[in-house]
Structures are given as structure tokens and as C-alpha cells.
Amino acid sequence: MNEDATDAVLAAIQFDAQGLVPAIAQQQDTGEVLMLAWMNREAVTETLATGRVCYFSRSRNGLWRKGETSGQVQHLRELRVDCDGDTLLLLVEQQGVACHTGRRSCFFRAVRDGALVEIAAPLVSPEQLYGAGHTHG
Amino acid sequence: MNEDATDAVLAAIQFDAQGLVPAIAQQQDTGEVLMLAWMNREAVTETLATGRVCYFSRSRNGLWRKGETSGQVQHLRELRVDCDGDTLLLLVEQQGVACHTGRRSCFFRAVRDGALVEIAAPLVSPEQLYGAGHTHG
Numbered sequence: 001m002n003e004d005a006t007d008a009v010l011a012a013i014q015f016d017a018q019g020l021v022p023a024i025a026q027q028q029d030t031g032e033v034l035m036l037a038w039m040n041r042e043a044v045t046e047t048l049a050t051g052r053v054c055y056f057s058r059s060r061n062g063l064w065r066k067g068e069t070s071g072q073v074q075h076l077r078e079l080r081v082d083c084d085g086d087t088l089l090l091l092v093e094q095q096g097v098a099c100h101t102g103r104r105s106c107f108f109r110a111v112r113d114g115a116l117v118e119i120a121a122p123l124v125s126p127e128q129l130y131g132a133g134h135t136h137g
Numbered sequence: 138m139n140e141d142a143t144d145a146v147l148a149a150i151q152f153d154a155q156g157l158v159p160a161i162a163q164q165q166d167t168g169e170v171l172m173l174a175w176m177n178r179e180a181v182t183e184t185l186a187t188g189r190v191c192y193f194s195r196s197r198n199g200l201w202r203k204g205e206t207s208g209q210v211q212h213l214r215e216l217r218v219d220c221d222g223d224t225l226l227l228l229v230e231q232q233g234v235a236c237h238t239g240r241r242s243c244f245f246r247a248v249r250d251g252a253l254v255e256i257a258a259p260l261v262s263p264e265q266l267y268g269a270g271h272t273h274g
Contacts, residue, residue, distance in 0.1 A: 008253040031168025036224040082243040087173040106219040107226040116145040
């Protein structure tokens with residue numbers, strides 16, 4: 001990614017009072033919405049530079065290189081900016097699963113027949129993803 | 138929607154300090170991500186009760202019944218909650234266009250060939266959607 005494109009993207013984004021913008025990750029071929037996380041300027045810059053998605057973890061207050069611990073990397077295929085510049089859409093190639101619970105997508109609970117039910121099972125166990133003692137990554 | 142399901146959804150949502158949660162709207166059949174907006178408890182409750190998507194407008198500080206002005210209504214097909222309960226995914230049937238610019242999706246700017254470019258044209262003009270003097274709805 002050249003610097004001009006990165007500058008143009010950063011200029012188009014309306015970061016919030018915390019310097020963050022929500023980013024939706026969508027699997028590029030199936031269209032499945034995988035997760036939503038947050039990015040700061042540094043995360044956007046690194047993601048465009050490396051082609052591997054890097055978020056900002058609000059709970060850990062630092063950069064979160066998706067898959068660094070779990071191996072479940074997201075390869076960026078295209079970055080889109082919405083009309084108001086306050087949301088990003090990342091078209092990605094998700095390696096393995098996106099959710100820390102071991103499910104492909106984080107959106108595995110749905111209202112069906114008048115109840116909130118689980119509609120997808122874990123494909124791998126969190127222990128396989130993180131070993132003991134981790135919960136995210 | 139029965140009250141039990143609404144209560145279960147509200148209990149599963151982690152509203153932020155402003156009492157809001159981000160909601161992604163996705164066209165139910167094509168998988169196209171249309172927009173991201175925000176909901177409060179009242180918007181979630183009304184959306185589940187009526188089957189028509191109602192957001193909370195942060196700029197107008199009130200309920201935003203999508204399509205009320207423009208006619209571009211979103212019919213809810215399924216509501217999903219993510220693993221942490223801090224994002225909603227709405228599978229919708231979008232009537233007309235989702236974006237106030239007259240485009241089908243709000244995500245019409247993309248990084249391609251090293252530049253941020255528009256990848257979709259308006260299908261209708263904002264004037265057709267809102268008449269004079271409006272910008273959203």
C-alpha cells in the first residue's frame with residue numbers, strides 16, 4: 001500500500017472521541033459477517049501496510065494483531081469506508097475461525113421462534129486456539 | 138415477537154456508556170453489508186415488536202425509524218447478537234437504498250490500485266429521497 005492511499009483513508013475516517021472507528025470484517029467470497037472490532041489510526045496504517053488485519057483492543061488498550069496468538073489471521077482483500085467515514089468494512093480472507101469461542105463468526109446467537117438460540121457450534125475449542133490462560137487473540 | 142424473546146435479547150446486549158450498541162444491517166439474501174447504525178434499548182424493543190428496523194440517531198438524539206422520511210424501510214428478517222453482546226447483526230430486506238446518498242450501501246468507497254475511489258453510483262438522488270432540506274432518514 002502506498003502512503004498516498006493510506007493518507008487518503010485516514011483523512012476520510014471520522015475517528016470518535018477515543019480515536020477509534022468500528023470495523024466490520026466480512027469474509028470476501030461468502031459474504032459472511034465475521035465480527036466487529038475497533039481500529040485507531042495506527043491499526044489502520046499497519047493493516048494497509050501489511051495486508052494482515054490489526055485492530056485496537058479496547059480491553060487491553062493496545063494493538064491487536066488478529067491471529068497473533070491463535071493463528072486465526074485475517075488477510076485483507078479490500079478496505080471500504082462508509083458515507084460518513086465513521087465505519088470501515090474489511091473484506092477479508094479469514095484463516096480458520098474469527099470468534100474466540102472457536103466459531104467461524106461471532107454472530108452465532110439469533111432470535112428464532114421467539115427465543116435467543118445458538119445457531120452455530122464451535123469448530124475448534126478455545127483451548128486449541130489459545131492453550132490455557134488465554135481468552136482472545 | 139413475544140416479550141420473553143425481547144427480554145432475552147436485551148439481557149444479552151452489553152450497551153455502552155451512552156446506552157447504545159452498534160448494529161450492522163446486512164441484506165438477507167445477497168449478504169451485502171448495507172450500513173452500520175446504533176440502537177438503544179427502546180430501538181431494539183421497537184424493532185423486535187414491529188419487524189421494521191428502528192435505530193437511535195446520535196446526531197438527532199432520538200429514535201430513527203429507518204425509511205420514515207425516505208420510504209427506504211428495512212424489514213427485519215433476523216436479529217443476531219455477537220459473542221460479547223456488544224454488536225448486533227440485522228438481517229434485513231432493504232426496500233430501495235440504504236444510504237442517504239442514494240446508493241444501495243453506505244460502503245461505496247474502497248481502496249483500489251492505491252487510491253480511495255467510489256465503487257458505486259447513486260441509484261436515486263437525495264432530492265428524490267428527501268425533497269429539499271433533508272439529509273437523512
